[in-house]
Amino acid sequence: MLESLSALQERRFDVLVIGGGINGAAAAQHLAAEGYSVLLVEKGDFASAATGRSTRILHWGIRYLAPEKSPWEFLRHPIGFLKKFRESLVLAREYEEFRSSTPDYLNSYPVFVPFFKNGGVSGWQLDIAALLLGARRKSSSTNYRRYSGRAARDLEAARLIRDHSQITQLLEFEDCQFAWPERMCLDALLDAQRMGACIRNYTRVSGLEYRDGRWSALLEGGDEAASANVWASAIVNTTGVWVDELLRMAAGNLSDKPTQKAVGIKGIHFMAKLPPEFDGKIIVGRNRSNTQLSCIPWRGLHYFGPTEVPYQGDIENVSPTDEEVTFLVNEANHFFPGLGLKMDQVRFAWAGVRAKTYHPEHSVGDPAGTARIHDLSLEGLPKLFTLTWGTINQHRLTARRLVEAVKGVHAPSGKAKPLSYQASINRKALLAGEQKQRSGKLDLSCIVEIARTEYPRTLVDILFRRVDLAWGPFLSGDEVRSIAEAVAPVLHWNAERVSTEVESFVGYMRHQHRYEVPMSAEEQQSDDLSSSARNIAL
Ligand SMILES: Cc1cc2nc3c(=O)[nH]c(=O)nc-3n(C[C@H](O)[C@H](O)[C@H](O)COP(=O)(O)OP(=O)(O)OC[C@H]3O[C@@H](n4cnc5c(N)ncnc54)[C@H](O)[C@@H]3O)c2cc1C
Structure with a gap:
């Protein structure tokens, strides 16, 4: 059960976690397991911001060792290199x-990374990095392999790439794709709740004040039109790209405001049907602006991305623009010259903004390291910890580090409990998507059960973050309506609300994902056929 806002009025917690993306969820889960009383609030739906809009890759550490300038960088900056190396080892x-621990949420693929002349890396450096990271141990699951330029030219993956005759080295290793980060986030929250934490979506923190050795927080509850004041001994600020907004709120009338902590970096992806030569492999290259360009399989399609551009626009409404999609399609066609993708072959797209750590000299964020926890007591805000650049792949590690930070200022009021990393507490959530993929049929009873127990407010919440149906194989308008009608009784929707929810879902798919929901299954099939890709002549 979600606690009502009125039931929370004047309640005291050890820790208030603000932000219900993957990092807030994991923090709440690990804090509850440590014996803390926890309240987590999320202003929208859980996992609806960066967590639901990523490239979904569980990186193995070697990519973080790639030199930014020259391969000899580490001789000039040995401490920086050692830090990077330590971080890579942890990753x-x-x-x-x-x-x-959680294989059910991972799809594993061979990854191919080509290196070209003047690419700044030689074979022995790659081998040493792999050796140091343990990839050459028998027990390693990374299946690391390095091909010389000559050997690489015989590989199908290499022959898809522009200038493949110029490849000097090619790495092959196994990386994983998170099948569903949104659900991992929800599972962590439900596990936190099982251990006694209170969780609430559609609840915004709109005021913060440090009084009498505690934080007082004003919560406002979306369309409930209600508010409540709660108390917490410590605060964990996992609001992603909103972290600075929250800090400004917490600083109130402090004369010295906290310094900027995050910079928003927008990234987009698009999906298309590619020829069979691309099946079953991830290919990672670079676009002409020298940022990474990955081509990744997804349910019979492939997606390309991400772009990486500083973002100053409206963070409440982030979507891929025509210009961005055109850029990415052109880069995909440039890197894979046989592809010849047209804009009308783009099936689906998405955009997100990640909160990288601010650096005054780097517009795309601090190049050093990954997740950073800022202790704001040094800037006049005691017992307040803020996270920047917390990725999905290290959310559990970040959560453990946040627990250590909180422990330094406040002891848990309860006893420790065992947490669970088991994939989905609610197996039905997984089954709904799997069944649709296998048989093409929807299990409506399972969707209704989830709608009843997992706090969705809208059809978008259900189809993106409770059951795995919005990311393909894509639903027809008839199917969307049948789901809305099935969940209506448990969510107390009348006929008018059902129609509004269906329209909102269709509009959301159009504006956020550039996807036009076909009205019927027949229309859907002809759409699938018309966007199929031809074979590439290798
Ligand atoms: C294009 C792109 C590609 C990426 N690729 C990868 C990848 O391949 N692998 C990987 O590991 N990571 C990747 N990432 C990074 C990863 O997605 C994010 O870093 C991670 O999801 C951040 O999670 P979070 O919980 O910190 O923040 P978010 O998911 O952004 O959650 C923050 C939440 O705080 C809430 N909030 C804000 N203000 C308030 C308030 N006042 N009150 C209550 N709630 C509030 C917001 O509504 C939001 O839901 C990528 C990100 C992007 C954008």
């Missing part, structure tokens, strides 16, 4: 841990 361990 490599997280990667192995995730693979063994």
Whole structure:
């Protein structure tokens, strides 16, 4: 059960976690397991911001060792290199841990990364990096392999790439794709709730004040038109790209405001049907602006991305623009010259803004390291911890680090409990998507049960974040309506609300994902056929 706002009025918690993306969810889960009383609030739906809009890759650490300038950088900046190396090692361990604890949420693929002349990296450096990260151990699941330029030219993956005769080295290793980060976030929240945490979506923190050794927070509850004041001994600010807004709110009338912590970097992706030569592999290259360009399989289609551009626009409404999609399609066609993708072959697209750590000299964020926890007591805001650049792949590690930070200022009021990393507490959520993929049929009873127990407010919440149906194989308008009608009784929707929800879902798919929901299954099939791709002549 969600606590009502009135039931929360004047309640005291050890920790208030603000932001219900993957990092807030994991923090709430790990804090509850440590014995803290926790309240987590999210102003929209859980996992509806960056967590639901990523490239979905569980990186194995080697990519973080790639030199930004010259391969000899580490001789000039040995401490920086050692820090990077330590972080990569930790990520490599997280990667192995995730693979063994939660395999149900991972799709694993061979990844091909070509290096060209003047690419700044030689074979022995790659081998040493792999050796240091443990990829060459027998127990490693990364299947690391390095091909010389000559050997690489015989590989199908290499022959798809522009200038493949110029490839000097090619790496092949196994990386994983998160099948469904939104659901991982929800699972962590439900596990936190099982351990006693209170969680609430559609609840915004709209005021913060430090009084009498505690934080007082004003919560406002969306269309409930209600508010409540709660108390917390410590605050964890996991609001992603909103972290600075929250800090300004917390600073109130402090004369010295906290310094900027995050910079928003927008990234987009698009999906298309590619020829069979692309099946079953991830290919990672670089676009002409020298940022990464990945081509990744997804349910019979492939997606390309991400772009990486500083973003100053409206963070409440982020969608891929024509210009951005055109740019990415052109880059995909440039890197894979046989592809010849046209704009009308783009099936689906999405955009997100990640909160990288602010750096005054780097417009796309601090190049050093990944997740950073800022202790704001140094800037006049005691017992307040803020996260920047917390990725999905290290959310559990970040959560453990946040628990350590909180422990330094406040002891848990309760007893520790065992947490669970088991994939979906609610197996039905997984089954709804799987069944649709296997048989093409919808299990409406399962969707109704989830709508009843997992706090969705809208059809978008259900289809994107409760059951795995919005990301394809895509639903027809008839199917969307049948789901809305099925969940209507448990969500107390009348006929008018059902129609509004269907229209909102169709509008959301159009504006946020550039996808026109076909009205019927027949229309859907002809749409699938017309966007199929031809074979590439290798
Ligand atoms: C294009 C792109 C590609 C990426 N690729 C990868 C990848 O391949 N692998 C990987 O590991 N990571 C990737 N990431 C990064 C990853 O998605 C994010 O860093 C991560 O999801 C951030 O999670 P979070 O919980 O910190 O923030 P978010 O998911 O952004 O959640 C923050 C939440 O705080 C809420 N909030 C804000 N203000 C308030 C308030 N006042 N009150 C209550 N709630 C509030 C927001 O509504 C939001 O839901 C990518 C990100 C992008 C954008």
